[in-house]
Amino acid sequence: MANPILSYAFQPTMVFITTTINMKLVIQNPVGGSVVNFAGGPKGDEIQITFPMGTGNTDLVTNLNFQATSPSGFSCAKSNTGNYFSIKANVTTKLQPGQTLEFNFTSVPINSSLDLTTPTATITILEYIGVNTGNATVGVTKQTNTELAIISWADPSTIALSQITTLYWQSIGGTKVVVSPFPGGDKTFPVTGAPPSPGKCLINIPSTTAPQYTYTVKVFTSDQKFAKDDTTITQNPPLITAFTSDKSGAIKVDASLVLEWFFLWGTTSAIYSNTGAQWNGPASPLTVSPGTELLQNFKGNYGNMPSDIFYQLSVNGFSAMADAKVQIKLLPVNLIYFKFTQKTGDTLSGMKWLFDPSTWKGYELNTGGTNLNILTLYQPGGKTETYYLGSGDTVHPQVQYFDFVSQGNGAYLLSWVTANLDSLVLTPDTYNVPAADIVNGSKVVNITSSTIYTLTAKGVNGDTIKSSINVTV
Helix, strand or coil: EEEECCEEEEEEEECCCCCCEEEEEEEEEECCCCCCCCCCCCCCCCEEECCCCCCCCCCEEECCCCCCCCCCCEEEEECCCCCCECCCCCCEEEEEECCCEEEEEEEEECCCCCCCCEEEEEHHHHHHHHEHHHHHEEEEHHHHHCCEEEEEECCCEEEEECCEEEEEEEEEECEHHHHHEEEEEEEEEEEECCCCEEEEEECCCCCCCCEEEEEEEEEECCCCCCEEEEEEEEEECCCCEEEEEEEEEECCCCCCEECCCCCCCCCCEEECCCCEEEEEEECEEECCCCCHHHHHHHHCCCCCCEEEEEEEEEEEECCCEEEEEEEEEECEEEEEEEEEEEEECCCCEEEEEEECCCCCCCCCEECCCCCCEEEECCCCCCCCEEEEECCHHHHHHHEEEEEEEEEEHHHHHHHEEEEEEEEEEEEEECCEEHHHHEEEEEEEEEECEEEEEEEEEEEEECEEEEEEEHHHH
16 A cells, blocks of 8 residues: 555644543645645545544544534545545645645544553554555554643644744643743643643744744642643744646736645735736735736836746745745737728728737837828837838838638639738748739639638848738638
8 A cells, every 4th residue: 555645643642541532633735745636526535534443452432423523625524334534525626735634523532441551542544545545544642541641732833923823731630730931921721621621822932033932831739739741833934835827838918827826834925026016915826917917017118028927926934035936938929910901992091900919909009091100019028020001111011901802612812912022922822922913913712611811021121021811711
């Protein structure tokens, strides 16, 4: 049987015999692990928890007639087919590295048997996640209930800077519990309830520089005899265990990204980007749109837009800041056409342009009717492209008009008007337009399905432009 994917721990790790207590199971996707997709539904993934049941020294509980509460989206209940508790998810759930699930077992009946030479009872865990079947064990140490004693633990025991956590204790044989040291003095709590007389209080690390702090918990009898236990808590620097995007490589400027992340021990967080966008205290997942953000934040300064985009997650906390980046590249915007749409005799009118993506607004247009129109396209990455349309320009290549009409039976007449060209090529089915037809020409094509036709025009100045139409059947 393989090692488990997840890690498992129970609280408390020590128990008094012949008592009824609450126990917490903490399941964690290890910090250094990968994302775990826990399959949901009746036939999904499963974790089986087996408490050793009986009256023997190595048994822990007398019966399994206790209940469990589960985090949202999960269930934990006694199996109908075996002596174990079954943990399942309602729907497939993503567990990021470092993420935990907590299950609380209430009124757990601890048995009365104890052999001090072998005081540990072992809880067995079977893990069925995807194709992996893993096995884990967690030991719980039993302790006599006839002597003055106390056990304590913190939940959580590792915290962020200035975070408040809870100190828990259980005791036998005393009348009061004293917890120390607090900056304002020791705190005293009466022992109440049936053994193991549980109690709790809030604690923290009263320092912004000390990584650890130890609390001493003492239980006293009326004649001032006492037993004690120490619990140490740790404040860790922030740790980002995951920061990912649903896309990589290069994307179009109208595409969006879904960012997901998980971190431990952070106090505040923010995401900022060289698109000019920033989010303070964002919740995962977050959808971002780099192209849209550029247009919003570089308005009036389009020439300085980056094409290599990053999103940086920064998490503040104890001792240091944690950072992680997701990077993406924006593809160039393509000009589909810059032309006149109407041709009456030799007169052209109805200027129009189209980009791919069509929603791109990073451009400027200077209009002069049919005489001269100048379209300036600002690309991510700072590149500027300038296109000309109209008789007022005699230098730059132009495809002034490009359209089609159906002639029936799958035949379509393509026609064009150009200016300032040295050569013209129609694709697909490469057709080198004869010199006599470059300025004003046409060609019949026969198609059975809609086809995009492109004119590639090389100007007398050496520049090249393209103009495309979708001939729809």
